[in-house]
Amino acid sequence: MLELREIRKVFNRGTPDENVLFDGFCFSVAEGEFVSIVGSNGSGKTTLLNLISGTMQPDGGQVFLRGQDITAQKEFVRARRIGRVFQDPAGGMANNMTVAENMAIAENKGRGYGLSAGLNRRRVEAYRELLRPLGLGLEMRMNVPVGALSGGQRQLLTLLVATMTPIDLLLLDEHTAALDPKTAEQTMELTDRIVREKKITTLMVTHNLRFAEQYGTRLCMFDKGRIVLDVAGEEKRAKKVDDLLGLFNAISVECGN
């Protein structure tokens, strides 16, 4: 359903620091897959997500979503079908607006934003019911500005909100990296539950090899703009964290790290 064809991406073009990250890079994801992507810094994981979401434009090649060429589409147009959660918990919400207001904004994605009231009592009750299963007590704090919540609470809320409306593709950009181990665990469990329940095709970039091994239906390891490991199904289940770490170290040694 997602396909990147012959992608070329160059950084600092025309300067002595020119760096060709992707050259003739091809990558495709099937409907309903949950892909975990690991790799060292600078290996192109986040750039891949940026190219898919439209934050960055490729220097060559095309991006297809459900068979449609979206290469020329602006980021905000693509966002109508793609949800994204960032590493920074402050990145996904309007922090001076309340929990309820943020949820109201998210709920109207794709429906337009006219001059009707943004919130009413009935909607707030509905949002409460959505938040209750999280067990964070957020349902009691509907009128608190999101900025006053902890990083973990915000990230869980962002995740919930990003998947509130139907989307074709979910991009998770190291969304557990800024959280403490316990909250990260909780966030991953919720991620897994939402992705399973809503059957959303998902790409998750992570530095946590255990999460990559434990969750998802497919695992890719990136190195310098190439895919060095791509396993799915049985083959993925057979991989243990130690195998991944071994391969990861081998790559890093090649790099001279």
Place this chain on the structure above:
Amino acid sequence: MFFVNQMSTILQLGFIYAVVGLGVFITYKILDFPDLSVDGTFPLGGVVFSVLLTAGCPWPVAMLVSFFAGAAAGLVTGLLHVKLRINGLLAGIITMTALVSVNYLIAGGPQVSFAQEDTLLNNGLLDGMSRALSNYMEVLFILLIVVLCKVLLDLFLKTKAGFLLRATGDNPQLVTQMGKNTDNYKMLGLALANGIVALAGSLYCQYSASYNSNMGTGTVVIALACVIIGCVIAKHIRPMANTTGVVVGALIYYAILSAAMLLLGSDYTRLIVAVLFVIVLLFDTGLIGRTMKKLFRRKKRKEGGDART
């Protein structure tokens, strides 16, 4: 009697600048955009109103047109900023500079006066009233406009479109994620803000029964001071909406400004405006609050030490 007259002037100008403040509140607080075009759109509203009025147009229509003239100028700032990618401060300065000539051309000179025409602040209702009473009636009329602007703005900010406007200033990435172009919301906010400022400009001209080309100088600084004072007040008095705070802030600011002008004379007006703004900014950063606390604490400690010895 002197006090009664002075008080009505403070209330009149305070409420007029409260309207300006409501406009600037949109750009400065909601969009987080330092919009300097206000110095040009305030007199733009005034000149459009004055010229239309002297041409025989009824005052409500003239006020409405001045609102749209201001909105158009705000849209120009917005286009310069989002389409041509010009820095926000510079985009405002460009519009403001261009408007100096535009205003002059519309007025056909530096001044337009219309003492005889019917306006919101000079109509049949006020005939036969004593000077003092009619002054306070004028205050009431201006207050009506203030309340109208405040209520409409509050309502708009609670709509879905209003939510997205607020999110644009808060976290543009969120608006992008919702599949909306932040550019459009920035332009909407700038147009709305400058429309309101121009409306205030038309009120100012009705207050002085004339248009004067230098009426805009310093508007940004005055309005920003009102907004900052207002938001600090609203922050400490919880149930108060920010917009109400802006209105209160404008009154407080104008009272202080008038007192300072009485003491020093009107030659010092702009200097007072500038110094007051610095003081307001220092309050906003908390510098004054912290210094005061430190001074008081030191004094207390000293007293405590004295008691022990």
